[in-house]
Every structure is written in structure tokens, then in C-alpha cells.
Amino acid sequence: MIDKGQLRATMRARRKRLAGLDPMAASRLADHVEALPPGDPVAVYRAIGSEIDMDALSVALERQGRTLCLPVVIQTDEAMIFRRWASGEPLEPDAIGVPAPLPLAEVVSPALILTPLLAFDAVGGRLGQGGGYYDRTFAALPATLRVGVAYTGQQVETLSLEIHDVRLHGVLTEAGYMAVP
Template identity: 55%
Template sequence: MDKSDIRASLRALRKDMIRPDTVAALCAHAAALPEGQVVALYHAIGAEMPTQALAQTLLDQGRTLCLPVVMARDQPMVFRLWTPGDPLEDDMAGCPAPLDLNSEVVPDLVIAPLVAFDPRGYRLGQGGGHYDRTLAVLPQAIRVGLAFAAQEVELLPREPHDIRLHGVLTENGYRAFI
């Protein structure tokens, strides 16, 4: 299967997976996440793994949160400080993002959404390339995918620009790849 086929099948599958028990299980495993004081989350859209409860769990751990902002479609994203309840506005990609009044930061840990991942640590995103472009300019950041365990596939098609994850957090726990 090519990337578009994988996206189509797994997008449909993950809609049925968003349940309170799944999200609670994921948060219970958040203590196993790698260290990182400034953590980049994302504001879930559609059937992406919800992040509201995880955000509170990370704050309770004493971490600082930020969200990505797409400033231009073909450029790396920037990250702005964020706390749940802060006002958001749509960025250039139409995703909710902190206002430009919020300070820009460089995250130590990037928690990225995904459509699929494989056992080698490669992720398949929505197809815009925003995370691959951004992770390429943040080599020091620890890269973790946030997913349902059922989003794992045997092998993803890979391109030279694809950036591997250090690990993935699912409702079954944290799994390191690198």
C-alpha cells in the first residue's frame, strides 16, 4: 500500500478508538515519557489522539507546554508557549495555535500526531510535511509519536525527508525506537 492508501484506512479506523478509557490509559503511561522540560503538544483535530488530558498530566509533572504554529506552508513550524484555556487562533494550515502574543520557545520534547507508525520508528502524518520539516531543524529534540496502538503497521513507505521518532506513546505504554 502507498501512503495515501494507508492514510485512508487508518483515518477511518482511529475514529472508533477515541474513548475515555483509551485516553486515560495513555495518560497513565505519561510518566514513562523521556525527559524534557519544554514539551510541544498539538491541538487535536478530527480523529487525532486527544491531548487535553495529556496536557494536564504533563503540567502536573512540572513541564512547560507549547503548541506548533504553521507560519508558512513550506517552512518549519515555530512553537509558542501554551497553557490549556489560552485563546487559540487558526494558523496558516488552519490548525488551532497560540496567539502571536505568546512567546516562542524551542521544545526539548516534541509529541507529534500521526496517522500510522512502524516498528522502525517512522511515522506517517497528514501529508503536509510540517513535522518532518520542523524536526529536521530540531535535531536535539526528542521526537515522540502519540497514537493508538492499532495505528502500527508492519512497514511504512519511506522517503529521504522522513524523520524517525525516538519513541511512541500509546494506550499500551511508551515504546522507544532509538
């Protein structure tokens, strides 16, 4: 059985390759905005490295009239908070250097969290970067809908989940939205 560290390295390389093969994939996420579950505000993320970019989807969500927010790490061993944000508003690095809304932005509780990932399976398993930020946040907000955002090619047959891993309710890719049974 492959360990999570090795799987993460493999999936990072795969995601990077997928990003290079289809640079327009991120723009097609917006084509599927109507398929996303309802809920407001919606937590989006600022793509880092080869994560699938959320810019086009963020604009499409705003056009639907949805309020956006971004995750913010305040303490590295705690759940993230979410601050209201609109496309184009200024950002500054949070505690781990990820672009986040300014501290004056309103803290909100998202109804829907769109999360980046390295791999996903058909039953809602999610492999993240390994820091546990989203899993801690999902555990702190159990009623919030959780949707992974990825390239279609990031799907794997099955992921071995640990007790702290929280399943997704669905996955959005450039090919469409898949609800998890």
C-alpha cells in the same frame, strides 16, 4: 506495494474506528506520563478529527512541572514554530486553520515534540497527514526528541519511508510508552 495516499486513507478510517471503539483511550495517556523522556518545554498538539486527544496528558505534564507549547504554522512551506501555552489559554487559527497560541505568546524551542500520526512501526517510522509540517520541523530541530502519540491499533508492520521522512524516538499509546531502538 500500497501507495502513501491509499495507506493514509486506510489509516484515517482505522484511526476513526479506534477512536469510536475506545473513547477513554485518550485519558489513559496520562497514566504513562512518567515513562516519557525528560525534556522541557514539551510540544503538545490540539487534536483534530480522530487524532488522539492530548488534554489529559497536557494536564499531567503540567502537574510534573513541565512547560507546554503548541506548534504554529506561519508559512506553509517552512518548519513550524512553537509558542508557549498552558491548558485553558485562548487559541486562534494559524496559517492552516489549526488552533494555536496567540501571537503574543513567547516563541520557544521544544526539547520534546509529541506528534500526532496516522500510522507507526516498531523502528520509528511515522506516517503523517501528508503536509510535511512535522517532517520539515523535525529536520530543522534535529536534536529535539520526537515521540508519536497514537492508538495502539495504529501500529503497522513496516512503513516505507522516503528520504525526507524523519524517524521517531518513541511512541506513546493508551497502552504505554515504547522507546524506539
